[in-house]
Amino acid sequence: MVSAVTSRGGEHASALRSFLKRAAQFVVVLVTTLLGLIAVTFFIGRVVPIDPVIAIVGDRAPPQVYERARAELGLDKPLIEQFAIYVKKAVTGDFGNSVLTTNPVMTDIANVFPATLELATLGTIIGTLIGIPLGVLAAVRRGTLIDQVVRFLGLVGYSIPIFWLGLMGLLFFYAKLGWVAGPGRIDVTYSYLYTPVTGIVLIDTLLQGQMDAFWDAVSHVLLPACLLGYFSLAYISRMTRSFMLNELAQEYVIAARVKGLSEFRVIWRHALRNAAVPLITVIALSYANLLEGSVLTETVFAWPGLGQYITNSLQNADMNAVLGGTIVIGTVFVLLNLVSDLLYRLLDPRTR
Amino acid sequence: MKRLPKFILSAAMVTAMATSFTAVKAATPPDTLVQAWQSDDIISLDPAEVFELSASEILGNTYERLIQYDITDVSKISGQAAESWTVSDDGKTYTFKLRPNRKFASGNPITAEDAVYSLQRAVALDKSPAFILGQFGLTKDNVKDKIKQTGPLELTIEVDKPYAPTLVLYCLGNSVASIVDKKLLVQNEKDSDYGYNWLKTHYAGSGPYIMRDWKANEVIVLERNPNYEKKTPLARVIFRHIKETASQRLLLEKGDIDVARSLNPEEIDAVAKNPDVKIQSAPKGTVYYLGLNQKNPNLAKPEVRQALKYLVDYAAIADTIMKYKGVVHQNFLPKGFLGATTTNPYKLDVAKAKELLAKAGLKDGFSVTMDTRSTAEITGIAQAMQSTFAQAGIKLEILPMDSKQALTKYRARQHDIYIGNWGSDYQDPNSNADTFAANDDNSDNAKAKPLAWRNAWDPGPLTAKTRAAVMERDAEKRAEMYKELQKAVLDDGPFVIFLQQTEVAAVRKNVQNFILGPSFSDNDVSQTKKN
16 A cells, blocks of 8 residues: 555656656747747848848938937947847847837737737638548548549649639629628728727627627638638648548558448547547648738738738838747747647547 | 538538628718728828828828928918918028917917927937928027027028028928927927827827827728818728738729729729729829949940930830839929929930940940849839840849848949939929939948939039029029929939829729829828718
């Protein structure tokens, strides 16, 4: 008995230790990733042959205004010193001000990120809910017409430029049929009916009971979300198909069939559950890609998200904003990796 | 597998249900004008700082200045907040009398104190457009003595030299000289910043509209100013930032916006056929030009400069790539400015160009590069020039680059040819003469970087002539001086000026009195209405 108790205590302690170890590992990964990102982005940003001062004061500013702005940016200091100052401030959460909007970069990102989050989440949900069944179907009906159709759909979704699809979608569903609303997040008529709290229009309008505004927001988000959904569906269905083919060739599937389980059960309960483990990573990566902000979709649909923000900053040599955006994206990737890691453990007992 | 059709059917049903809620779309509200434009250039809405086209249009509709000009004939100058003004005999002191009983949108009365504060503030903050006032000898240190309140509704401005009064008045009509609400700004002041950090995103004016809300890269909302004497017919004007021009077109044709501001020529051709849409346009104070760097030994030859002026197919560019967006114009003063010359002597003449090149000892042509911003229109123009240059044996290599990158290189004088445009900073001819025809110091480390300097061109006596023109108080004589300057630059200058910009907007037919003026701050929606 005594030995059993100690051993259980030991188990707890070792579990805790391994948890702490993993947590420490995670922090190290996060910090090194971010530091690396900052360093690379920072130095690339300083090497590009663009004068960031012009972005602030414009082309016509008199010399003294130009010089003052240059000094304010700290650009008169040596490169290494500039980097040290930047990192020091970044550690305290100060990523500097965007020269374009003059707001703190993180305030700007907090403003634009919810828009991207809204679109990316819906896109991923659509892509997953449709992509997985299609992939399973293609695997089960391998080589049949259904498989070919799914493959064709996937290829189309993956290879046609998304802005073109977006424009065609607008032309057809908005201009011709009038099923959905046009570019923008919400109609101007509704845009002042609610106060932004989360920044996610769908949630804000719903929470404040503005149902008209909510449905208007739905009709605005539907087309771009379906488009992004289609884009991720293409990828997810292809991967699902290949994972499923792999599983369906395994012996346990044959055993299940021999046991007389229904085909439905074999495929959806047994094979898919095993295929789901690697699928998590695929979905997480595709989600992270969408969270980066899909510049083209955001441009076509006048969606004020992260993609547009970073692109615009890049074009204007607004390096603080670009660095801030890069760090946010880096964090998103690392966090999603962590989440998919945790889900892995949940779904696959072997990894525990 | 029966599941497939069922699944698709149910998905289709869900989609149909979700969309049917919004199947009926209304047009924009009758008391609201909705415009789509590209406003990612806006960094501030403080008149002391605004130097960008989109923001100056917002200021034009929301603030008042002492002076205004008639947008159909800019030579007609009149008072806006000022009732009358006088210029002292020595030409150095301007006295303005404000109109009585006027109020800001906040309800505070408009007094000479506000006007004095506004001008002092613009000079003291010393942001990008401050030189428009600073060029009259006003500095941070002396501005409190030079601009003074002399009565409840009276103020004086003292300039350092007897400038042409038109120059001073045009500059006082610029958005940097907008009158701001002193009381309101003092309330929002922090660390004696003249309320700058607050006003960047807020409003303190007296114009026809109030700036109610600005969300960067998303929307700007103007609302009727109840204290403005000539009440606006519309309750609000909304400017939506829609980067993609094809999306603007769809929104316009669908009636979800009333005005589309950034359509390209093909899209304008297409919407012009829509019976609900009309096309409006106005010449702007911007000219398109090639800058020929005189550090390049070939481009430094006068015959080569002239040959290139004969190697541009002006008409073809204006009729195709820049259709609706520009008209042929070869002088540095845009049409509509005092003294602007409107004759365009050059046209594509390959034989003449070849003759000139032979004279320069370059019978077989030469190779040269052109820094080209990668926008569709600039690239298109550059390609057109590439083919006409080639006809005379000049091999033009186009170097596509980002606009800020091209500008950085240009300002360092490292280009061969730069293709760009120049918009006037204020409505006076000196704004362009100062940059195209004057260069006080052509050395590499000169402080000022006018276009003449950027192309390493020493205009010789033209610099002195440009300086003299701003002192000429007789408007007719002054116009004559600018005509001479334009002729000299046209004949021998390192600039191939080929177009004057036209701004074009596609407007729903039910919109009336939507006005595009000669400069962006003159684009006026104050009397716009909808039927």
